[in-house]
Amino acid sequence: MSDWKEQVERVVRQVVAEVLSAEGDAALQDLSSGSLRKPLVAANWKMHQTRAEVRQFADRLPELSASVESVICPPAILLPILAEALGVDSPVRLGAQNMHPANKGAFTGEHSAPMLRDADARYVIVGHSERRGLFGEEDDFVAEKVKAALKAGLRPILCIGEVLAEREEGATFRVLRGQLTAALSELGAPAPDPADLVVAYEPIWAIGTGRTASVAQAGEALAFVRERLAEIFGWAWADRVRLLYGGSATPENATDLASRPDLDGFLVGGASLDPEKFARIVLAMHEARAAKKEGPR
Ligand code: PGA
Numbered sequence: 001m002s003d004w005k006e007q008v009e010r011v012v013r014q015v016v017a018e019v020l021s022a023e024g025d026a027a028l029q030d031l032s033s034g035s036l037r038k039p040l041v042a043a044n045w046k047m048h049q050t051r052a053e054v055r056q057f058a059d060r061l062p063e064l065s066a067s068v069e070s071v072i073c074p075p076a077i078l079l080p081i082l083a084e085a086l087g088v089d090s091p092v093r094l095g096a097q098n099m100h101p102a103n104k105g106a107f108t109g110e111h112s113a114p115m116l117r118d119a120d121a122r123y124v125i126v127g128h129s130e131r132r133g134l135f136g137e138e139d140d141f142v143a144e145k146v147k148a149a150l151k152a153g154l155r156p157i158l159c160i161g162e163v164l165a166e167r168e169e170g171a172t173f174r175v176l177r178g179q180l181t182a183a184l185s186e187l188g189a190p191a192p193d194p195a196d197l198v199v200a201y202e203p204i205w206a207i208g209t210g211r212t213a214s215v216a217q218a219g220e221a222l223a224f225v226r227e228r229l230a231e232i233f234g235w236a237w238a239d240r241v242r243l244l245y246g247g248s249a250t251p252e253n254a255t256d257l258a259s260r261p262d263l264d265g266f267l268v269g270g271a272s273l274d275p276e277k278f279a280r281i282v283l284a285m286h287e288a289r290a291a292k293k294e295g296p297r
Helices: 003-033 051-060 076-086 113-118 129-135 139-152 164-168 172-183 215-233 251-257 275-291
Strands: 040-044 069-073 093-096 121-126 155-160 198-201 242-246 265-268
Touching (some): 040 198, 040 275, 051 076, 051 275, 121 139, 155 172, 164 172, 198 215, 215 242, 251 275
Parallel strands (some): 040 265, 069 093, 155 198, 198 242
16 A cells, blocks of 8 residues: 555544544443443453454454443554454454553563553553562552553553452452552542543452352452442442453353442453454343343442
C-alpha cells in the first residue's frame, strides 16, 4: 500500500476508534450511574500469541454481546496487530498486561501508560500475581502504577489475591485488605470515577492450575472487597465499581460464579486464548446479568 493510503487509513481508524470509545464510555456511564454495573470480561493473554495467531483469533471470534464490555490484553507488541485484526467497528476494547509508572525515561524494556494509551489500550492489568511473584513487584510500586494509569486515561484492572498457605491459615481477608489499601494509597481526593477502576480477585492458588475458587469463596471475597472499598470511598462509590474474579475461569464454571451478586465479570487467562471459550464466558456473563436484572445488591 502506498504511504499516503496508509496514512489516510490510519487517521480514519483513529477517528472511528475515538467516536466508538466515546459512545462506549457514555453507555458505561449511564449504566454505572444507575444501580447496574456494566459486566466486563477481560482476556489476559500473558506471553502467548504470534501475529498470525492473533489474526486467526480475530477471524474465529464469534459476535459478542454488547451488554458486556469485552477487553483483550495481548502482549504489548501485538496491540496494533490486534486492533487491526478486530477492525474499527469491533466492540472489543484493548488492554495491556503491565506498565511502568513513569511517563518516559531510561527504563529498558518497559512501556509507559501514555504509550499504551497511544497504542489504543483502554485498560491495563496492574499488580498481577505473576508480576508480584516472578518480577518482585511490591505494593508501593503497584500503587504508583494505579495512580499513573488513571492519570493517563487508562483504566487499571487491579489484581489482588492470596496464596494457598494464606487461605489455609485463615489470612485471606487480611491479605486482601492489605493489598487493596496499599494499591489505592497513592490516590488522593477526589476518588477516581468508579467506572475507571476495576478490581480483580485472583486467588493465586487458582491461577493456571485448573483449580477454581468455589462460588462461595469467590462470592465472599468479592463482597469483602466491595465492603473495604466502601470504607475507603463510601458506599455510593463502591456500589458502582466493577469487581472481577480470575483464576481458571472457564465457560463451564462461569455461569455459577456469575450468580454471585458482587461478581461483575472475569479476568480470564488460559481459556481466553480460545475465541469460542472467551465468547462463551462473555455470554455467561450476559445471561447472568439478564437473570439478576433487579440490580447488583
Ligand atoms: P487463568 O489465569 O485463567 O489461566 O487461571 C488468570 C489470570 O492470571 O489472570
